Amino acid sequence: MIIPTMESISQLFAEHYRRVLLAAHRITGNMADAEDIAQGLFLRLASTDRPIDNVGSYLHRAAINGALDLLRRRKSAATEPLDQAVEVVSVSRRSSPESEVSSRQLGEALRTAIGELPPRAAEMFALRYFEELGNKEIATMMGTSQAAVAVTLHNTRSRLKKRLLEMDGKINETR
Template identity: 30%
Template sequence: MNLQDPDGDLVRRIGQGDSYAVEALVARKLPRMTALAYRLLGDRAEAEDVVQELFVRVWRTASGWRPGAAKFDTWMHRVALNLCTDRLRKRRETPLPHDWDAPDPAPNAEANLAARADSDAVDQALAALAPRQREAIVLTYYQELSNQEAATLMGIGVDALESLLARGRRALKLRLEQAYD
């Protein structure tokens, strides 16, 4: 067991073809990786496609994984970020969600609509940020990585990350104030 990397043993077992290890790693990582992809892409189906591709890459590369300077989780985040970036580059237009006009059957539909509007406003403001600011905010606030982990993942120093976070928070605040004026 690799004490340096909490995923080291699972990755080693996956590399040996252990399907239970695959299930365990998916159970451990799926929610965070899906949340990361969704926050960056803003589309649940596209996020699920990215995460599926991510786990295929884990399966294919696990036998060659050698513990080193980075944790396996950091490698997974980097691959997920790259897959999302590739998809964002290929986008031309953003389709409406399939249920954009569906009535809300909940008894308190007004409160749900307000919460959904708030969530949509945050998602739109986040999507409008510069890509590096969005990555910094998503990794730090939504993925709950430390500043050091996020900076390492982005290939920048902690000071540069904190600068991106400060500019991103200011831009989010301004966009949200404009959305509610």
């Protein structure tokens, strides 16, 4: 358990900034938003005087929650293609322009749909599918059972699938 100090904030920043930034970027799809979330998180950490048990987990979850909160506030997040964020994430293969547009539209629709989820379900979904954590790790991190995580993820996938189909129908109607 540590109480963050100005000295420890520099060390924590060096150790965790990249992971926090990438977690926020995977959810928001926008590097500028991810940077704002990460910087805001470290500023809040610098101003806290409460002890934190596992700073790495705290920062990771806070980045995910910050990104999910941003999606909820915006309802439709403006995204940038991952290849524009090459300084942090490298994209190794190219695809056709049509598949890139389709992929970007799907990403935007998914971000919008995730922003509509209840906070706990959205966080579990992000931890599982963006951060690739297992159900056991998520359960431990969120203080719940593996069964609760599994049920929540199943229901969340069903809800997202239904919502994405609704959104796809609306997109096709406007074409």
